[in-house]
Amino acid sequence: MHMILIGFMGCGKTTIAHILGKQLNKKVIDLDAVIPELAGQTIPEIFASEGEAAFREYEFQALKQTLGEDVIIATGGGVVTYGKSYSTLIELKNRPVYFLNAPFEKLYKRIQQDENRPLGNQDIEKVRDLYQSRLGKYKALSDLEVSTLQTVEETASEIIAHMNRTNHGS
Structure with missing residues (x-):
């Protein structure tokens, strides 16, 4: 049984995945x-040399490759924008998908200085449009939306409590 974390850049997917991995004794895969x-x-090289479409295809291949494993998967923020990845995620049965979210301003602040985020290093309005355009998809895919305004430990606890309540933990 594995779980998947989705959400915008800077929401804490990788950090929370590693905390959950420790607590649940599961391997973590960051796409x-x-x-x-x-x-x-x-x-950044993929974006520069091949463009975003090629990156999304690599991301889809990475997702497909890891879905068979009993792991916690931290996806990229834009995984929901690529048709094949979105379809794959929406068809998942009995594999909880958690949408980690925080107010946009907080997310933007977290990602601004990170050179490894080609789409995050744009002006705030462009990034806000990106966030708005993905929000509905995140919500549609998720079993639970979890705020990452709380501590990372509290976020992880909320996910584990939901798993236990819904029997996703077994």
Whole structure:
């Protein structure tokens, strides 16, 4: 049984995945770490040389490759924007998908200085439009929306409590 974390850049997917991994004794796979292995180049290099569409295809391949494993998957913020990835996630049965969210201003503040986020290093209005355009998809895919304004430990606890209540933990 694995779980999937989705949400916008800066919401804490990777950090929370690692806390959950420790608490649930599960392996964590960060798709953003798998993609460079598949592509043989860094994420900024993929965006620069092949563009976002190629990146999304690598991301889809990484997702497909990891879905068979009993792991916690931290997806990239834009995984929901690519048709094949979105369809794959929406068809998942009995695999909880958690949408980590925080107010946009908080997220923007967290990602602003990160050079590894080609889509985050744009002006605030562009990034806000990106966030707004993805929000409905995050909500449609998720079993539960969890605020990451609380501490990372509280966020992880809320996810584990939901798993136990809904029997996703077994």
